[in-house]
Amino acid sequence: MKKHIFLGFCSLAFCTLISAQSKADKFKKIKELGGIEEYLYLPNGMNILLLQDNASPVATVQIVYRVGSKNEVLGNTGSTHLLEHLMFKGTPTFNKNNGNTITDVLQNTGAQLNATTWYDRTNYFETLPSDKIELALQIEADRMRNSLLTKEDKEAEMTVVRNEFERGENDPNSILNQEIWSSAYIAHPYHHATIGWKSDIEKAPIEVLRNFYNTYYWPDNATLTIIGDFKKENVFNLVDKYFGGITKAPNAMPQPYTEEPIQYGPRKIIIKKTGELGVVNKAYKIPGALNEDLAALKILGEIIGSGPSAILNTTFVDSGLGIYTYANVSQFKEVGLFMIGVGFPTTSNHEDIDSKIAEAVARIKKDGVTTDEINRVTAKISAETLLARDGSGVISSELNEAIAAGDWTIYITGVDKLKKVTPADVLRVAQKYLVEDQSTTGYFIPKQSGTQSQGEPQANNFIPSTGPFYYRHPEGRHVHEETSSGASLQQKNTMADAAVNEIAIEKSAPAYKREKVVGIDVVSVKTSAKDFVTVAASISLGNFVNETKNPMIPSLTASMLSKGTTLNDKFKFSEKLEKLGVYLNVNANTTYIYIDFKCLKKDLDQVIALLAEEIRNPLFDQKEFENLKQQYTGNIQQGLNDPGQRGSIALTQAIYPKGNPNYSLSVEEDLTNIKNATLDDVKAFHKKYFGPASMHLVIVGDTEGANLNNSLKKSFKNWNGGVSETLKFEETAKVPSKTEVITIAEKPSAELYIGQYTGLKRADADYIPFYIANYTLGAGFAGRLMQTVRDSEGLTYSISSSMGGNIMTGGYWMVNASFNPSLFQKGLDATMVQLNKWVKEGITAEELENKKTNLIGSFKVGLSTTNGVAGTILSFIERGLEPSYIEQYPKDIQKVTLKEVNDAITKYVQLDKMIIIKSGSLDKDGNPIQ
Structure with missing residues (x-):
C-alpha cells in the first residue's frame, strides 16, 4: 500500500514537472534590458514584458493594443476611443446583469483602473494588490475577445463620449491644438483628433465598432506588461490559463499607408471664441519617435521652452509680453509636431507675438546652442527619468508610450541617446525642421466676456497641458507621478486617510522616526x-x-x-x-x-x-x-x-x-x-x-x-520665526436652499453643482461613516452616480460627489457633473432621483462591505509611490496624529456599521435645503442658449 501510494505520488510529481516544462516552453525569451524581460507567447504571438519587484504587495497589469485613431478612416473617426469605453460594459462573465461589472469587481479589490486611447495605441490597466493579479488577467483575456458590444450600450455611451468631446471644446488650447493638427496633416490619419469628429461620434453604427474590434483586438496585436510583485512561473501559468485559448488574428490587420504630401508654404488658422487671453501656437513638422533626430529635437525643445532660462520665457514672460510659454515635442510612431506656444494678455498683438516667435527661432537656427545648455538639459532629464520610476503605475505608463512608438527599449535607452547629442546635432535639427514653409500657426483670438460678479480660479500660475491628452483622459491615472505643486x-491629502489610494503600508511595517x-x-x-x-x-x-x-x-x-x-x-x-x-x-x-x-x-x-x-x-x-x-x-x-x-x-x-x-x-x-x-x-x-x-x-x-x-x-542653523497658533473662526453657514444660473457663452459643456453645508470636521466621529456613504454614492466608476447617470442613461462623461472644505472647519458636501446644455435638465433630474434614493433608503449592507474592501484594499495600492506616503503622513501630523495612524485607519474603516453610515446620510443631507448651481451656456431659466 505504501509503495503504491509512493509510486502514485511520484507519477503525479513527474506529470506536474512535465506540465510545468511544457508551459514554460510556450514562452520564448526575446531580450532583457534594464531589468525588463520580453517574452513571446508562442501559441498566439502575444508579447509580454515583465518587471519584477517584490518589495511591496502591489502590481500593475496592463495590456497595450497597437491600434489607435490612426487606424480609423473617414466616417468612423473616434471608433477606437468609443470602443475603449464599450470594453468596460462587460462580457458574458462580467456584466451588470450578473452584478459583477468589470469596474465593480476590480475596484472592490482596491484597484486603480482605467484605459486610454491615443493615436498609435489603446491601453487598459489596473494597479492592484498583487494577490489579485489572476483576476486582472482573467478580465483582460475575457474582454480581448468576448466583449458584449451591444447596440444599447453603444447608444448610452455615445452621449457620454460626446460630452467628453464637449468638455474639450470648452478649453481654448484644446480647440486650437486640434485645429493645428488637422491643418498641419491633411492626409495622414493623425489629421483627426483621437476623440473623433462629433458627427462620427453620434452616428457610428455598432456594426462599425464590432468590425473594428474583430479586426484589431487579438493577442498578436497586443503587449501584456506586468510590473511589481509577482513570481514569473505563476504569471506564465496564469497567462497560459486565460490567454491560451485565444488564437492569433484570423486575418492580416490593415495598417494605414497614407503619406503626408509635401507642404508648399506656411499654413495659418484663426479661431475666434469667448476667452480672456490671446494664444499663438506655432507647429513644425518632425519625424516619428524612433527617428535618430528625436533626441536632439527633445533637447532643443527643453532649451527653447523649459525653465526660467528658456528662450521663450526670457523673450515673453520676463519682458511682460506673455503670461505663459511652452515648447512640446510630440513622440508619435510615424510623424509629429514641434509645438511652440505663447499665451498673452489682450494688450499684445497676435502678429507681434508671432513675429517674435519667428525671431527667436531664427536666432537659434543661426547661433545654435552651447555645450553647457545641452549638459544642463541632459542632466535634468536623466535625473527626472530616475525619479519618475516611483511605482508600478508610473513605469507602466511610460512603457505604454514606448510600446506605442514601436520599441519598448527606448524607455531604457532614451537618456543614453540624449547624452550623445552635440551642439552640432541641435543646430542641424533646428535648421532642418524649424522651417517656416513646413509650419502651421494657430491664433486664438478671444472674444472677451466682460466682468462677472462671481468666480475665482486658483491663484497658482496657469500652465497649459503640453503633454499628451489621452481619451479617455485618465483622472487619477499616474501620467506623471510628481505632484505639480x-x-x-x-489638496490631495486633506482627507488623506479617507482617500486611501494615497496611503501606503509596506510589506513589512515601515519604520517611523520622529x-x-x-x-x-x-x-x-x-x-x-x-x-x-x-x-x-x-x-x-x-x-x-x-x-x-x-x-x-x-x-x-x-x-x-x-x-x-x-x-x-x-x-x-x-x-x-x-x-x-x-x-x-x-x-x-x-x-x-x-x-x-x-x-x-x-x-x-x-x-x-x-x-x-x-x-x-x-x-x-x-x-x-x-x-x-x-x-x-x-x-x-x-x-x-x-x-x-x-x-x-x-x-x-x-x-x-x-x-x-x-x-x-x-x-x-x-x-x-x-x-x-x-x-x-x-x-x-x-x-x-x-x-x-x-x-x-x-x-x-x-x-x-x-x-x-x-x-x-x-x-537651517539659527533659522527662527513662524507662528504657532490654532485657526480660530466663527462657525457659521448659510442654510437656505437656492438655485443660481451663471451664463457663459459658447460652452458646449455645462457644469452642475449641488451641495449643502454639513459642518463636518475631519476629527468628528461621523466623518468616516459619512465618507463611506459619499464614496458609495459618487466615488469612481463604481459609484452609484457613475453607474446610473453616466453608464445606464449616458447623460454625462463625469459625475461625482465629494466632501469639501478646510478639514479643521465645518465642511460641505457636493455633487458635480457636466452635461450638454440641451441635456442639462434631464441630467439634473436623473441626479436628483439618485440623491433621493440615497437619502431615503441609504446604502445596503452589501454596498458597505464592498466599499470597506475597496478602501482597505487601496492601502496596498498606495505602496507604489513615495509621495503618496509623504503627503498622507504630513496630513496626519498636521492634525495632531502620529504617523502610525496609517496602521489604525483600516481598523477604523472596518468597524463602521451600516446604521452609522445611513444615520450620517440623514443627519447631514437635507433634500429640501439643496443649493443648485448651473454654469455654462444656459439662460437665466436654465434653458440652453440657442
Missing part, C-alpha cells in the same frame, strides 16, 4: 524605494485668514521665492536645480505654506541647501514682482469663462458667509487684491510666517544614509 499635494531638528518636526520613513527620497513639508499660517486684508499675499510670496535669491539670480538658481532634475515646489494658500520635492539620495544635501537659500534669502526684486502680478492677473481672468470654476466658487459663496475660510472671493475681488498687493506686503508676510515654529517635514524613501538631519542643521 505643494498646494495640489495638500524628532525635532533645528526646531522642525521631522518624520523619516524608510521604504523600498531605491536611491531616491520624497520630501513633503508644511508651515501653518495660524489665523492669517482672519487677520489679512489681502488673501493673495501668501500665494504671491511663495511664487516670488523662485525668482532669485540674494546669492543667485533666478537663472543661476534654477540651473542648479535643473542639473539635479529637481523641482522645488513652494506654494501657499491662506492657511498653509506647502513645500515638496523629490531627489536622488546622493543629492539631498545639495537640495536642502538650495531649499534653505530659497526660503531664507529670497531676492524679492520689484521688477519680478510686477511681472508676477501681471501673470496672476492674466491667469485669474481666464476663470471668467470656465464653467467649472465659476460654478464651484458660486457654490461656496452660497454656503458660507464672507470671512469663513471656505468662502471663495469673486474674480473682481481677486484682481483688486493682486493690483493692491505691494512688495512690502510680501516681505512682511515672509518675515512673520516663514520659520520653524509650526513646520512639519516628512521624508520618505531610501532614507538610510541620507543624512537629512545633518543637512537641516547645516542649512
Whole structure:
C-alpha cells in the first residue's frame, strides 16, 4: 500500500514537472534590458514584458493594443476611443446583469483602473494588490475577445463620449491644438483628433465598432506588461490559463499607408471664441519617435521652452509680453509636431507675438546652442527619468508610450541617446525642421466676456497641458507621478486617510522616526524605494485668514521665492536645480505654506541647501514682482469663462458667509487684491510666517544614509520665526436652499453643482461613516452616480460627489457633473432621483462591505509611490496624529456599521435645503442658449 501510494505520488510529481516544462516552453525569451524581460507567447504571438519587484504587495497589469485613431478612416473617426469605453460594459462573465461589472469587481479589490486611447495605441490597466493579479488577467483575456458590444450600450455611451468631446471644446488650447493638427496633416490619419469628429461620434453604427474590434483586438496585436510583485512561473501559468485559448488574428490587420504630401508654404488658422487671453501656437513638422533626430529635437525643445532660462520665457514672460510659454515635442510612431506656444494678455498683438516667435527661432537656427545648455538639459532629464520610476503605475505608463512608438527599449535607452547629442546635432535639427514653409500657426483670438460678479480660479500660475491628452483622459491615472505643486499635494491629502489610494503600508511595517531638528518636526520613513527620497513639508499660517486684508499675499510670496535669491539670480538658481532634475515646489494658500520635492539620495544635501537659500534669502526684486502680478492677473481672468470654476466658487459663496475660510472671493475681488498687493506686503508676510515654529517635514524613501538631519542643521542653523497658533473662526453657514444660473457663452459643456453645508470636521466621529456613504454614492466608476447617470442613461462623461472644505472647519458636501446644455435638465433630474434614493433608503449592507474592501484594499495600492506616503503622513501630523495612524485607519474603516453610515446620510443631507448651481451656456431659466 505504501509503495503504491509512493509510486502514485511520484507519477503525479513527474506529470506536474512535465506540465510545468511544457508551459514554460510556450514562452520564448526575446531580450532583457534594464531589468525588463520580453517574452513571446508562442501559441498566439502575444508579447509580454515583465518587471519584477517584490518589495511591496502591489502590481500593475496592463495590456497595450497597437491600434489607435490612426487606424480609423473617414466616417468612423473616434471608433477606437468609443470602443475603449464599450470594453468596460462587460462580457458574458462580467456584466451588470450578473452584478459583477468589470469596474465593480476590480475596484472592490482596491484597484486603480482605467484605459486610454491615443493615436498609435489603446491601453487598459489596473494597479492592484498583487494577490489579485489572476483576476486582472482573467478580465483582460475575457474582454480581448468576448466583449458584449451591444447596440444599447453603444447608444448610452455615445452621449457620454460626446460630452467628453464637449468638455474639450470648452478649453481654448484644446480647440486650437486640434485645429493645428488637422491643418498641419491633411492626409495622414493623425489629421483627426483621437476623440473623433462629433458627427462620427453620434452616428457610428455598432456594426462599425464590432468590425473594428474583430479586426484589431487579438493577442498578436497586443503587449501584456506586468510590473511589481509577482513570481514569473505563476504569471506564465496564469497567462497560459486565460490567454491560451485565444488564437492569433484570423486575418492580416490593415495598417494605414497614407503619406503626408509635401507642404508648399506656411499654413495659418484663426479661431475666434469667448476667452480672456490671446494664444499663438506655432507647429513644425518632425519625424516619428524612433527617428535618430528625436533626441536632439527633445533637447532643443527643453532649451527653447523649459525653465526660467528658456528662450521663450526670457523673450515673453520676463519682458511682460506673455503670461505663459511652452515648447512640446510630440513622440508619435510615424510623424509629429514641434509645438511652440505663447499665451498673452489682450494688450499684445497676435502678429507681434508671432513675429517674435519667428525671431527667436531664427536666432537659434543661426547661433545654435552651447555645450553647457545641452549638459544642463541632459542632466535634468536623466535625473527626472530616475525619479519618475516611483511605482508600478508610473513605469507602466511610460512603457505604454514606448510600446506605442514601436520599441519598448527606448524607455531604457532614451537618456543614453540624449547624452550623445552635440551642439552640432541641435543646430542641424533646428535648421532642418524649424522651417517656416513646413509650419502651421494657430491664433486664438478671444472674444472677451466682460466682468462677472462671481468666480475665482486658483491663484497658482496657469500652465497649459503640453503633454499628451489621452481619451479617455485618465483622472487619477499616474501620467506623471510628481505632484505639480505643494498646494495640489495638500489638496490631495486633506482627507488623506479617507482617500486611501494615497496611503501606503509596506510589506513589512515601515519604520517611523520622529524628532525635532533645528526646531522642525521631522518624520523619516524608510521604504523600498531605491536611491531616491520624497520630501513633503508644511508651515501653518495660524489665523492669517482672519487677520489679512489681502488673501493673495501668501500665494504671491511663495511664487516670488523662485525668482532669485540674494546669492543667485533666478537663472543661476534654477540651473542648479535643473542639473539635479529637481523641482522645488513652494506654494501657499491662506492657511498653509506647502513645500515638496523629490531627489536622488546622493543629492539631498545639495537640495536642502538650495531649499534653505530659497526660503531664507529670497531676492524679492520689484521688477519680478510686477511681472508676477501681471501673470496672476492674466491667469485669474481666464476663470471668467470656465464653467467649472465659476460654478464651484458660486457654490461656496452660497454656503458660507464672507470671512469663513471656505468662502471663495469673486474674480473682481481677486484682481483688486493682486493690483493692491505691494512688495512690502510680501516681505512682511515672509518675515512673520516663514520659520520653524509650526513646520512639519516628512521624508520618505531610501532614507538610510541620507543624512537629512545633518543637512537641516547645516542649512537651517539659527533659522527662527513662524507662528504657532490654532485657526480660530466663527462657525457659521448659510442654510437656505437656492438655485443660481451663471451664463457663459459658447460652452458646449455645462457644469452642475449641488451641495449643502454639513459642518463636518475631519476629527468628528461621523466623518468616516459619512465618507463611506459619499464614496458609495459618487466615488469612481463604481459609484452609484457613475453607474446610473453616466453608464445606464449616458447623460454625462463625469459625475461625482465629494466632501469639501478646510478639514479643521465645518465642511460641505457636493455633487458635480457636466452635461450638454440641451441635456442639462434631464441630467439634473436623473441626479436628483439618485440623491433621493440615497437619502431615503441609504446604502445596503452589501454596498458597505464592498466599499470597506475597496478602501482597505487601496492601502496596498498606495505602496507604489513615495509621495503618496509623504503627503498622507504630513496630513496626519498636521492634525495632531502620529504617523502610525496609517496602521489604525483600516481598523477604523472596518468597524463602521451600516446604521452609522445611513444615520450620517440623514443627519447631514437635507433634500429640501439643496443649493443648485448651473454654469455654462444656459439662460437665466436654465434653458440652453440657442
